[in-house]
Amino acid sequence: MSDQNTFEVHLAQRNLTLTVPPEKSILQVLQDAGVEVPFSCSEGVCGTCLTQVKEGEPEHWDMYLTPEEQEKNDCMMVCISRSKSPRLVLDL
Amino acid sequence: MFIKNTWYVACSLAELEALGDKPLGRTICNEKMAIFKGVDGKVAAVEDFCPHRGAPMSLGKACKNGLRCGYHGLEMGTDGKTVHMPGQRVRGFPAVKAFAVVERYGFVWAWPGDQTQADEAQMPVFEFFDNPAWAYGGGLYHVKADYRLMIDNLMDLTHETYVHSTSIGQPEIDETPCETKVDGDKVITQRFMDNIQAPPFWQMAMSANGLDPQAQVDRWQICRFSPPSHIMIDVGVALAGHGGFDAPADKKAYSVVVDFITPETETSHWYHWGMARNFKANDAALTDSIRQGQGKIFGEDMEMLQLQQENILRHPDRKLLMLNIDAGGVQSRRVIERHLQQEQTGATA
Numbered sequence: 001m002s003d004q005n006t007f008e009v010h011l012a013q014r015n016l017t018l019t020v021p022p023e024k025s026i027l028q029v030l031q032d033a034g035v036e037v038p039f040s041c042s043e044g045v046c047g048t049c050l051t052q053v054k055e056g057e058p059e060h061w062d063m064y065l066t067p068e069e070q071e072k073n074d075c076m077m078v079c080i081s082r083s084k085s086p087r088l089v090l091d092l
Numbered sequence: 093m094f095i096k097n098t099w100y101v102a103c104s105l106a107e108l109e110a111l112g113d114k115p116l117g118r119t120i121c122n123e124k125m126a127i128f129k130g131v132d133g134k135v136a137a138v139e140d141f142c143p144h145r146g147a148p149m150s151l152g153k154a155c156k157n158g159l160r161c162g163y164h165g166l167e168m169g170t171d172g173k174t175v176h177m178p179g180q181r182v183r184g185f186p187a188v189k190a191f192a193v194v195e196r197y198g199f200v201w202a203w204p205g206d207q208t209q210a211d212e213a214q215m216p217v218f219e220f221f222d223n224p225a226w227a228y229g230g231g232l233y234h235v236k237a238d239y240r241l242m243i244d245n246l247m248d249l250t251h252e253t254y255v256h257s258t259s260i261g262q263p264e265i266d267e268t269p270c271e272t273k274v275d276g277d278k279v280i281t282q283r284f285m286d287n288i289q290a291p292p293f294w295q296m297a298m299s300a301n302g303l304d305p306q307a308q309v310d311r312w313q314i315c316r317f318s319p320p321s322h323i324m325i326d327v328g329v330a331l332a333g334h335g336g337f338d339a340p341a342d343k344k345a346y347s348v349v350v351d352f353i354t355p356e357t358e359t360s361h362w363y364h365w366g367m368a369r370n371f372k373a374n375d376a377a378l379t380d381s382i383r384q385g386q387g388k389i390f391g392e393d394m395e396m397l398q399l400q401q402e403n404i405l406r407h408p409d410r411k412l413l414m415l416n417i418d419a420g421g422v423q424s425r426r427v428i429e430r431h432l433q434q435e436q437t438g439a440t441a
Binding site: 043044045046047062063064066 | 180181184
């Protein structure tokens with residue numbers, strides 16, 4: 001994961017845009033901004049942080065979703081997965 | 093240090109079967125294992141560690157998928173991979189180690205080292221198990237001492253005179269020098285005592301075999317070490333002058349002391365002891381009485397070894413003496429060292 005990029009997440013419910021730098025996960029950025037989301041394993045196994053995606057293309061790193069579910073790109077594990085598009089819109 | 097790429101006796105089948113669908117938690121060469129009989133009747137062993145919260149899998153139960161953790165119901169296969177857990181998707185769960193096991197000779201044997209090298213063809217072969225001409229009885233002691241102290245003990249039977257003075261010890265043991273030979277990986281220490289009075293244990297065995305217990309006998313002890321830590325000791329007495337070890341069956345009482353020594357940690361081991369005999373093989377009461385006698389005798393060794401280990405730990409820098417009577421143990425330790433070096437340099441044993 002050395003080639004991780006910087007991207008934006010927009011939280012639709014809050015109308016808030018945050019920047020995710022390469023060294024941080026979406027979950028960490030959310031927590032830093034005071035946005036509490038449920039989480040547990042922090043490594044894409046347990047499924048607790050499942051978040052709906054409204055726009056953009058996630059880069060799935062988790063082992064929770066099936067490959068078919070990942071292809072739909074309508075949800076993601078924010079603890080480990082990142083973004084292929086410059087901007088993700090999450091239902092948060 | 094222990095040889096790990098080899099087969100050790102993990103437990104007797106009877107010990108495991110007595111637990112029913114519960115696993116047996118046992119540490120072998122510092123590897124914590126949960127050994128269990130699957131619902132298909134096959135023996136398996138996995139790391140005694142649930143990938144969920146680190147609970148011991150040995151507190152669980154055998155189930156259709158393999159083994160179910162007794163804490164939150166995680167179910168893993170015999171390969172250590174989680175296959176099911178209520179309310180969870182388990183695809184990303186890390187697998188735990190699985191250990192190769194073989195059920196043979198009334199024991200479960202486990203391979204604690206590199207699983208890719210586990211090879212059933214390397215299982216030792218014994219003529220007296222599964223053989224109707226022979227009877228076997230034995231037991232298990234957990235000994236808080238380095239397994240090599242047990243090897244030393246069994247490869248030098250001089251101690252019998254002192255530790256086992258009321259059963260198999262007799263002064264003639266001290267008075268007769270022993271001889272140690274090395275043949276590749278095998279070490280043999282033997283002692284022959286001719287024309288002596290049998291000690292109490294052997295008088296009992298002579299009576300059981302229809303011989304006059306007061307008769308003069310030729311007595312032998314042939315200790316055979318083979319790696320990793322199996323010691324088979326030919327022991328017996330024959331009516332004096334009939335050829336000793338080679339005397340005809342009706343002139344002797346003869347058996348093999350079976351010692352499977354399984355390291356647990358650096359300073360503890362599981363000692364599976366027993367006796368195989370080829371006289372009165374169908375006499376179950378005799379098997380029981382020999383087991384009781386042997387259990388008492390070997391309990392005397394356990395007490396000695398545990399306190400010896402305590403002393404050694406208290407004085408780690410003190411060098412111990414290696415006398416002529418210790419040659420069997422010294423040579424056996426050399427064989428172990430050689431295998432350890434082979435294991436560490438990656439060469440095939």
